[in-house]
Amino acid sequence: MQSPDPPASNAQLAGSSGSAEPVRSVQEVSTLIEQSAHDLRSSLNAIQSWAYVLDRAFDTTPAPAQRALDGIRSGMQQQLALIEEMEEAVRLLADESPPRWQQVDLRALAIQAIADRRQAAEARGVLLSALSADGSIWPVPPAAAAAVTAPGATDAVAAYCVDGDAARLAPLLRHLLVHCIWRAPAGGAVSVHLFSEPDYVKLRITESPSLDSQRSASRLAALTDFFGRRPPQAGEPPSRQSSALLLTRRMVEMHGAVLSAESDGCDSDKVSVCIAVRFPRHMRRP
Template identity: 75%
Template sequence: MQSVQEVSALIEQSAHDLRSSLNAIQSWAYVLDRAFDTAPAPAQRALDGIRAGMQQQLALIEEMEEGVRLLADEAAPRWHQVDLLDAIAQAIADRRPAADARGVLLSPVTTDGAGEAAYLVDGDAARLAPLLRHLLVHCIWRAPTGGTIAVKLLGEPDHVKLRITESPPLDQERSASRLAALTDFFGRRPPGADGAPPARQSTALLLTRRMVELHGAMLSAESDGCEKDKISVCIAVRFPRHIPRG
């Protein structure tokens, strides 16, 4: 418990220091914005970029705080029955402003129409909600301006499958590389025989993998699309309906 408190205090102080630096940048942006009655177009674009960058950094700081606290929390999971449809819908609502800020369309969740109570799973609510939010954050940050992110739930006999499709379609070579990198990362596979370092993944995806494993779920990478040069990459999570108790 003491180590968790120490980690929490450290991350809180680090976040405070990072925000203090951003406050100074924000103050200068405010001064420059009011130094012109009508700012020249290049200056206005620069100021818009500064403001957007500050908002992105603040979001990253918040995610870092939450991620470190979750990883340091060694408390046993508290299992409850959770409607995954409601949980992912709330995560989408929470992260829609971030998607809008990047010009990414985050579509409402769709289902396979399995019916009421078809998406109930055992979940640790305190960790499931961050898991879903951080997974969406990862996809939002990867998506280009004008891209879309589609979320779908599918009911299976012993699992509920969450599928998030990245967009726009990637070319075949990049799709294959992305699929291979995600497959190795999700499976915790060591680097290949050639000694090449593993592909870097976002902090959001690192946290997602840890929370998924804690839930006894399984992450996988899939392809979506019938045209070989227009394949979208999907991140899938299969949540078991019931966690063994005892």
């Protein structure tokens, strides 16, 4: 008597039905991201190498050629930074592990995010101001250990503490800051503000006023629709936003916070677009 055939594996069953089994392992997703990023970097590194060769090919590089080479190098650095951001964003979006709640000092995380992305701002010629917390400037980042409130913390630190997942909050702030830096024109400015309220801590990132007031108005409308997950009106194409904002929206919603687009400035010709996040001080436990 023959023994019955062993049960088909999930992969075999998926193959027989003509559809692939969805990837559910964060590790598999991470491997795919790393390989894709490696492939992208390889091409960029080859371009950088050729730019280096061309730069050394002339005793005195003609001005137009030098500007072109400088533009290539700047573009390559920006693309490499974008790939790094993409790696982290996709990995975080694929991570469905439950949050690890703890008391987190948003001021410390915001200061560190500014320090981490200052070089990116300088590369684009964008002024990234020091953090303003209720009007006070905080130019010196505290020790990393101060990001989590310890017993006996001062009232100044507690003023900006919220329930949060530190592993997700830190990249949320970095990616949101990067988005605003990339949106800012050369010579523009980006500033970060924190406001302490009884029930929440408000983070606000302000961009330089646009030269075109209509662009500011359309950006405010697009951000408002995106943050509110509003479907496009009949006949309108869906608003496309950066991967940084996609990550930000998910991380913000995970923390029970609220994203909004605001305007700053009474002069209709000089309206600054602001992205605000209101983080509740305490998460509502199920």
